[in-house]
Amino acid sequence: MRVGVITFPGTLDDVDAVRAVRIAGGEPVHLWHADHDLRGVDALVVPGGFSYGDYLRAGAIAARAPIMDEVVAAADRGMPVLGICNGFQILCEAGLLPGALTRNAGLHFVCRDLRLRVESAATAWTGSFAAGQEIVVPLKSGEGRYVADAATLVQLEREGRVVFRYVDAAPNGSMGDIAGVASANGRVVGLMPHPEHAIDPLTGPSADGLGLFTAVLAAVASA
Amino acid sequence: MTPAPPPTDTVDIAAATPDHPQPFRELGLKDDEYLRIREILDRRPTDAELAMYSVMWSEHCSYKSSKVHLRYFGETTTAAMKERMLAGIGENAGVVEIGDGWAVTFKVESHNHPSYVEPYQGAATGVGGIVRDIMAMGARPIAVADPLRFGPADAPDTARVLPGVVAGVGGYGNCLGLPNVGGEVVFDPTYAGNPLVNALCVGSMRVTDLHLAFASGAGNKIILFGARTGLDGIGGVSVLASETFSEGTGRKKLPAVQVGDPFTEKVLIECCLELFAAGLVVGIQDLGGAGLSCATSELASAGDGGMRIDLDQVPLRATGMTPAEVLSSESQERMCAVVTPENVDAFLAVCAKWDTLATVIGEVTDGDRLVITWHGETVVDVPPRTVAHDGPVYARPVARSETQDALVADVPDRLPRPAAPSELRAEILRMAASPNLCSRAWVTDQYDRYVRGNTASAQPADAGIVRVDEETGRGIAVATDCNARFVALDPYVGTQLALAEAYRNVATSGAVPQAVTNCLNFGSPEDPHVMWQFAEAVRGLADGCAELGIPVTGGNVSFYNQTGSTAILPTPVVGVLGLLDDVARRVRTGFVRDGDAVLLLGTTRDELAGSEWAHVAHGHLGGRPPQVDLAAEQRLAALLAAAAGDGLLTGSHDLSDGGLAQALVEACLVGGRGATVVLPRLLDPFVALFAESAGRVLVTVDPADADAVGARAKAAGVPVERLGATGGGTLEIADVGTLDLTQLRAAWESTLPALFESTSAVVEEP
Numbered sequence: 001m002r003v004g005v006i007t008f009p010g011t012l013d014d015v016d017a018v019r020a021v022r023i024a025g026g027e028p029v030h031l032w033h034a035d036h037d038l039r040g041v042d043a044l045v046v047p048g049g050f051s052y053g054d055y056l057r058a059g060a061i062a063a064r065a066p067i068m069d070e071v072v073a074a075a076d077r078g079m080p081v082l083g084i085c086n087g088f089q090i091l092c093e094a095g096l097l098p099g100a101l102t103r104n105a106g107l108h109f110v111c112r113d114l115r116l117r118v119e120s121a122a123t124a125w126t127g128s129f130a131a132g133q134e135i136v137v138p139l140k141s142g143e144g145r146y147v148a149d150a151a152t153l154v155q156l157e158r159e160g161r162v163v164f165r166y167v168d169a170a171p172n173g174s175m176g177d178i179a180g181v182a183s184a185n186g187r188v189v190g191l192m193p194h195p196e197h198a199i200d201p202l203t204g205p206s207a208d209g210l211g212l213f214t215a216v217l218a219a220v221a222s223a
Numbered sequence: 224m225t226p227a228p229p230p231t232d233t234v235d236i237a238a239a240t241p242d243h244p245q246p247f248r249e250l251g252l253k254d255d256e257y258l259r260i261r262e263i264l265d266r267r268p269t270d271a272e273l274a275m276y277s278v279m280w281s282e283h284c285s286y287k288s289s290k291v292h293l294r295y296f297g298e299t300t301t302a303a304m305k306e307r308m309l310a311g312i313g314e315n316a317g318v319v320e321i322g323d324g325w326a327v328t329f330k331v332e333s334h335n336h337p338s339y340v341e342p343y344q345g346a347a348t349g350v351g352g353i354v355r356d357i358m359a360m361g362a363r364p365i366a367v368a369d370p371l372r373f374g375p376a377d378a379p380d381t382a383r384v385l386p387g388v389v390a391g392v393g394g395y396g397n398c399l400g401l402p403n404v405g406g407e408v409v410f411d412p413t414y415a416g417n418p419l420v421n422a423l424c425v426g427s428m429r430v431t432d433l434h435l436a437f438a439s440g441a442g443n444k445i446i447l448f449g450a451r452t453g454l455d456g457i458g459g460v461s462v463l464a465s466e467t468f469s470e471g472t473g474r475k476k477l478p479a480v481q482v483g484d485p486f487t488e489k490v491l492i493e494c495c496l497e498l499f500a501a502g503l504v505v506g507i508q509d510l511g512g513a514g515l516s517c518a519t520s521e522l523a524s525a526g527d528g529g530m531r532i533d534l535d536q537v538p539l540r541a542t543g544m545t546p547a548e549v550l551s552s553e554s555q556e557r558m559c560a561v562v563t564p565e566n567v568d569a570f571l572a573v574c575a576k577w578d579t580l581a582t583v584i585g586e587v588t589d590g591d592r593l594v595i596t597w598h599g600e601t602v603v604d605v606p607p608r609t610v611a612h613d614g615p616v617y618a619r620p621v622a623r624s625e626t627q628d629a630l631v632a633d634v635p636d637r638l639p640r641p642a643a644p645s646e647l648r649a650e651i652l653r654m655a656a657s658p659n660l661c662s663r664a665w666v667t668d669q670y671d672r673y674v675r676g677n678t679a680s681a682q683p684a685d686a687g688i689v690r691v692d693e694e695t696g697r698g699i700a701v702a703t704d705c706n707a708r709f710v711a712l713d714p715y716v717g718t719q720l721a722l723a724e725a726y727r728n729v730a731t732s733g734a735v736p737q738a739v740t741n742c743l744n745f746g747s748p749e750d751p752h753v754m755w756q757f758a759e760a761v762r763g764l765a766d767g768c769a770e771l772g773i774p775v776t777g778g779n780v781s782f783y784n785q786t787g788s789t790a791i792l793p794t795p796v797v798g799v800l801g802l803l804d805d806v807a808r809r810v811r812t813g814f815v816r817d818g819d820a821v822l823l824l825g826t827t828r829d830e831l832a833g834s835e836w837a838h839v840a841h842g843h844l845g846g847r848p849p850q851v852d853l854a855a856e857q858r859l860a861a862l863l864a865a866a867a868g869d870g871l872l873t874g875s876h877d878l879s880d881g882g883l884a885q886a887l888v889e890a891c892l893v894g895g896r897g898a899t900v901v902l903p904r905l906l907d908p909f910v911a912l913f914a915e916s917a918g919r920v921l922v923t924v925d926p927a928d929a930d931a932v933g934a935r936a937k938a939a940g941v942p943v944e945r946l947g948a949t950g951g952g953t954l955e956i957a958d959v960g961t962l963d964l965t966q967l968r969a970a971w972e973s974t975l976p977a978l979f980e981s982t983s984a985v986v987e988e989p
Contacts, residue, residue: 009578010486012400016676019693050398053486106980109393109669140397140671197673202807203690204673 001026001217004041006071006087008033008062012049013084013196020196021045024213033065042220043080043124044071046087048140048194058101058143059089068094080124080216081188085141088180088190097181097190098156099148101141105173109142113205115167116179116193120160123186128215134167135208137193139179144192146174146181156181164191231546232270233600241267250277256615263609271595271602274547275610278513279520282782285614288748289780292761296775299765304774307737309433315359315509316426317776318433319738321802325691326430327699328360331370331423331742331798333781337480338420342387346420347395347483348456351555353424354399354488355509358495358558361434362426365675366689367396368405369422370703370742370796371666374415376658376978381410384418386979391483392422393669398485399492402678403670404687405701407796410658411708416786421742421779421796425701427691432499437506438526438561441589445522445532446567448574448581449491449557452515453540456481456553487556487579494577495558503570506561516550516610518559519585523593523607526561530607532585532595546597561587621758622751630712633845635837640909644960647908650840651884651962654913656970657839658978660881662892665975679806683893685877686732686801688809696805700734703799706880706915707792708833709848714759717833718795719767719851723917724879725799726771730860731877731920733810733867734801739768741778741797746790748782756793764795770853773799810867810922813894815874817950820929824859825919826942827883827903829910835880836913855918855941862939863920871928874949878919884912886921888962891954892971897964900947901957908958923949 003021005028007014018028029041033051038044051062062068068090075081075096083091091097104110115136118129129135148156153176156162164180172192180191195209230236237243245267247257252273260268260276268276282288305311309326310318316330334349350367357364369392374381396403401424438445498504506526508518515537523530534546540554562570567583574581588594593610595603641650654660663682672681679698680688686702704724710717726736741764746753768775784791803809814821831837832846866872874894878886883902891897902911924932929945936943954962 009490010398012489012674016674019676049400050486050489053398053484053489055486108390109397109671111668111671111673138673140673142397194673197676199676202679203676 002041004031006031008051010051013047016196017045017047046083048085059093063093083190111140124219125189128211136206137198139193144172146178237269271546274551275516280614299769315356329425332779341480343391346388346391349422350395352511353422357424357426359509362428370407372409372414372419376410395485397671404681413791417784438522443587445585451538451540510557520607520610524611529588529590529592534597536584546602620751621754624752661974662972684812685728698806700801702728705796707794710793714756715763718760718763721797722767729801744794746785760795810872810875813890814949815894819923819949821946834915874923882913897951899955
């Protein structure tokens, strides 16, 4: 099972995403922002970092990179896509996910281990969890405050597309304590916290994050 | 309309106009230094040459006041200590072999003065600069840590400086993708107006990939790559770093602080690593203090020929720059490489892939001169060594001031000490909440500690631990320490205590100490007492390293940290790097399991001079610092490494500032559980709790292993006492009473947010 990990200039957590895919049992495939080639992957991870230095708006420039044409087309065909942190911001900027991520309420970058509740196990990336299950994953971002207009928030809640929620008050002021959301078909998921940093208790707060990567391999296999 | 620039001062004009007055004093050169330049050149220097010499002969670049003392490091480093050292003092950073074909490089640098003027950018570019030093060795930067010192925690200016510095360290380091794994935050009145912003970076590489800064091979091309060169940071080195802040002149050169662009640096890192991997680099040098002046003169003088630079080729971001400005600009995120002619195209192609601007600006020549042209005319023609290495050397007057006697005589013995259990409990709480001992989470939560996925330990742990080789788990531990109050009381012993503490922190984490770096922050070298402190500190550190058998691989000196005639506490920050064969064998900080036995290793004495208690309770500093016994530290470290290697230690914590009381509090709060303990026998409870004797560590072991570990300690000559057991929601100390962890945590965690969480920083819900 080939899982692509995209590197933009300024991407930081691509090595971590590659490692997570490998440990989950998938074959990680490096993808380059300037290419128009997804190299035959079955799923995609848009990893965290500061693509283009977060200049203009976080994710805004990367969302217009050549490879994003292919990502959008693949997502339209139903390919599972996961955006983590800056990747979530990029997917929002690319129109694949609703809402936007803005400056944290406290105005500081926040790096902290947090409890998340998996609100939906019905996406391509969360099938290994049970709805309501709590996981511990690090959050590390300065622009992680999820915002959307009232109608969108109502729609997301009604359609079960809020995938992850901060268990304790969101440290970034996210609306509805939302940490992650999904596309209408549940194939595209974005979240601010970093599951790829929680794959081994030696280097992270838990191994809970691995579940996202094993889930997508199962989802692709059963498709 | 901009006025026309003055005509360029060329070598020909300089030769023809020997009496033309030059502003050498404004550039920080002394009269005799200027005369020496004229002697070297046999004419007056051009403006561009004057700019080069003045920045390269500044205290910051030339080490002119410290050189005569720093030599002692070399003199005391034995062949055995050098065994694992691949590069040492004089290179961009020291390099140590760690086995399996891996090497690590590490270094600390100061960015103190810029961080006072402009906290965010000063701190950010401090991180950027040290990271480029590490890249210049051929290494991938893998971690950073920032020892920071500020004025009183509740001073208004600290509220300006600290949040900016912390945001700058985080803003730059987070965007670069380097985990921040350690560092310090210390408050003392002497740092008001003189904050210390030291930045440490660790890099890893294959031994075969080591790169050094030299320009060899006539015809090889000099390529400048990275950011464009602009007007920022001009004169930053000579003016900002070498003049004492004083009223009237201190703020004149404010725009001299450089502005960082971490995104450009991140791309530059990946670009450099790809260039190294492709074998396209002969020599490489980062551009930091003194910019192109430094890079060209250092590369040329370390090589076997001369160098010719066409300054018109340098990509600029400002118009109307003079050659002197181009040469001394400290624009960030630039590197300079020496490349063979046949590899130039391949080099430029890698840079193009990363959208990194790269320009051939010159070449290595047969001669022995550094020649720089501008608009077709020669503006610099100098022997490069005279710029880079043959600067002035001063044997500054060294004198122990009489005030030192009074300081040492003012022992803390008469300070009222709490005695009743309720007083002791109150003191434990007060100490835990005090600015120097409270939780650093408000600071460290602004730093990414996870990126790259190799961090096995980070703050608030005793040492930062980073995996280098994912296959084997081989990795490094790093800690920095300095109790500057101890150094003030006795610079020789105090510096050895700083070394001992960093060494112990590394060992406490289960690593074997390997090498030492330093950042020596002092007042004005023109003050004989400061020079005495400095000389003693260097001697103490070098002798201490010789006794411990680990080399000093590099370091940095920052002088002129003073306001008026008041110098900072002498602050020689010592960094120790340790090795773990497998980071999975690391020892976690604190009480991490219920039911473990708590053992105290080491000897506690009635040592409170310079202690945090004397500072917090009485604002007192005087007496003699705790004894330092490096042989005992060595025995302790060996015991810890062996026990950790055999998997006998479930947790540990070093005893330092705040003594046993603070170590117990932190072990409980970091580990997330309480403990029930007795205090060491035969000691007054107050002394047992708050003395800051060196060479002590708390360890936890499975109760079944407690006797075996105790026997090992006795066999190793390390005093050991079993204090009690972990577990529960309270810290229960016999004869003192019970402290509730919730209450302790509230005290420990609320101090920094209360001081620095500006209420205006909260954005209203839309």
